[in-house]
Amino acid sequence: MKVLINQVVHDLPEGACLAQAIDAIDAKQPFAAAVNTHFVPRAQYHQHLLHDGDHIEIISPVTGG
Numbered sequence: 001m002k003v004l005i006n007q008v009v010h011d012l013p014e015g016a017c018l019a020q021a022i023d024a025i026d027a028k029q030p031f032a033a034a035v036n037t038h039f040v041p042r043a044q045y046h047q048h049l050l051h052d053g054d055h056i057e058i059i060s061p062v063t064g065g
Contacts, residue, residue: 001013001014001016001050001051001052001053002052002053003016003021003050003052003053003054003055003056004053004054004055004056005021005024005025005056005058006025006056006057006058010024010025012024012050015049016049016050017045017046017047017048017049017050018033018035018040018044018045018046018048018050018056019045019046020050021050021056022045022058025058027058030060030061031058031059031060031061032058032059033045033056033057033058033059034056034057034059035048035050035054035055035056036054036055037055037057
């Protein structure tokens with residue numbers, strides 16, 4: 001299936017979870033994740049199943065003033 005991760009199309013296997021999407025881009029902590037604009041708690045990454053066409057955002061904190 002095809003999903004958008006940070007505006008880039010990625011192919012993931014059918015039945016993939018959010019944790020697999022995060023692994024696909026080798027995201028480094030700290031970050032937060034949202035699927036279709038809905039925040040997903042870290043404890044649910046392995047349970048949150050993805051669907052073809054989902055939009056995933058991996059957001060890292062920005063520091064500065």
